[in-house]
Amino acid sequence: MTKRHFNKAWVVGGSTGIGRALALELARHGVDVVVSARGAESLAAVLRDGVDLPGKLHAVPIDVTDRTATQRAAGEAAALLGRIDLCVSCAGTHLPLGAKNFDAEKFRRLVDVNLMGTVHVLESVMADFIERRSGHIAVVSSVAGYRGLPSSTGYGATKAALINMCESLKFDLDRAGVKLQLIDPGFVATPLTARNNFPMPFLMEADAAARQFYRGLLSDRFEVTFPKRFTWQLKLLRCLPYAAYFPIVRRMTRALS
Template sequence: MSFPIRTPMPADGVAWVTGASSGIGEHVALRLAGEGWTVVASARRADALEALAARARGPGRIVPWPVDLVDLEATRAAVAGIKAAHGPVALAVLNAGTFKPDSARTLKAEEYRQTVDINLMGTIHCLDALLPDMIGRQLGHLAIVSSVAGYRGLPRSLAYGATKAALINLAESLKLDVERYGVKVQLVSPGFIKTPLTDKNDFPMPFLMPVEEAAERLVSGLKGEGFEITFPRRFTFWLQRLRCLPYPAYFNIVRRTVPK
């Protein structure tokens, strides 16, 4: 038996935004609160979450909930605690992530593992905690934040690109698996967004988008029926086309256009 997919509303439960202490997550939390959601904002930095909650403007609100998503049991406890205190999670924007440029000459397994633990396993830990209740209710909305860096391999992005590619594949598989239970899955694939993560980059970032605009695009996309939410379109449109190229043509274009 399959169940119809309905986009949850604030009356159906709370929104949970991970990676909410800065960047896209911070501004998505503010925007969702402005649209009436009770937003549970999670990250590791409790002070940043408290400051974020103080900036919320109704009709919704932001509830700080610090948690380290690399810790599976802590993540399970957080989701159970959120449900007990505020109600079930109806919408989850799984946005927590990290980025550090790397290359074959600088690759360290310990740093690679850290990126995998935060970007990939942190998301999987969230799904482990969220899916039983969403499937049981036949209601839920999961937005998995990846990146256009996951479309194809790029220089200086060995760990980050690999984790984001894994998230794309995960979101695709998850959609096919849980849509029969009435759970909505979307993939978010941003390009370059001005955040504390990209402020550290020392290479050109075409069509760099203000984080406030990125959050607006993301929240608007959550209301739609499309699977992928991507922005800025002037940049991501061309990267989506590159996914279709055979390897020789793709490698030639990247060698000529992407700084190493």
Template sequence: MLTDSKQLIWITGGGTGIGRATALAFAALGHRVVVSGRRLEPLQAVCDKARQQGLGDTLGTLAFDVTDSTDTQRAFEELCCREGVPDLVMLSAGNHQPMPARELSVEACRALMEVNYFGILNVLEVVLPAMRKRGLGTLALVSSVAGYRGLPTAGAYGGSKAAVINLAESLACELNGTGIDLRLINPGFVRTPLTDRNEFEMPCLIEPEEAAEAIIKGLKGSGFEICFPTRFAMIMKLMRLLPYRLYFSLIKRKTGL
């Protein structure tokens, strides 16, 4: 759980989008934040932004590739030596690539799974033992409402996010009572470089700062799932309950596919 006292927070995918906005919001609350990503330049830009906002040196950087288990291990060891075991780890590194059925590609699916799913597992593999040993910590896994049900052109992306949802549910069952607080974050459409790739009108589109506000509010609470924006998330949840015949009919009517 996110507390008012100063915590050490590690964010993967912290150089852009939701991760960036949430890192700055955490720092504004007085927490020490370390942002990670493959490239140092975007991470440094987040730190520069924090200083411009009068937050001093509340943000630090740690560049590594979540798809590389060896590099992930190296990064975690460096973080622990430099800052200590983090109190909260937010796993928001991700990628998105629309994939229509006519362009079905195993390579595209595998690439998204490497980042969106196995990237999370690589970090969990090194963080979980340290948190279990300490008996305390918060893990926030960022998935998407796209993982609730199959959507047109989102077979690769939605499949990877569905896997994260299943993983989070499974781990939450086992970690209950261990002192490790596992949370699932399911955003709807948030304006980021990834969603800019979509060629359709995105309903209930929100800004990264609004997403950060929702995430922080959720982490201060006790609920397992943090989903937003509320109206769109509720619509997606209701769609999970529809039988296939009604669901496919609705999707065809709404998308024209």
């Protein structure tokens, strides 16, 4: 565990679910936070829920699919906070897509929000962080990005792309003095997973996830995952040859459906 080096955070995708819980956890620890997402109502609710916390909460609405608006929002967040020390890119969406309902428009939506949305957020803070030789970026991907899973052609592809992008960026950002972390959650109870119609192993509450997320931000680990009991199983599966991987995952997911 290292000393906390952030006091001002911008949490994108901070209106519901994991991002909301993390924003409140940060404020509980005295961090001033700007929360961003599309929904003005849910952003206002976060501010109400955090009104008595030591950290001050602000809201800046944003649609991360809009590159210009994302750059403008980063400027507004920096102006409200004085500077951004920590940028958490958490905005994301999920649409189940398999072979039978394979659909380019839905696929594009997942790419626009999960992948390009994150690219827009990173672009909006990264040059300033590099120039300052400081700053901390946390990108929320998913264990679903480790390897192909059923019904996850689009979502998994966007999350795998984020993992690869972060691995690649880490080389330059390390040299530039900017901390980059990859957050790979397992199943967390949020509006996103409420749509799942299958039992989710080791499902954890968003507040518990946020506590682990916060602890992970204080660590020197590149990758932060939770709940560990589930994510280590997926890490093991990631190492298997295809001849073992497909039959095991087929068996596991048949039992879940």
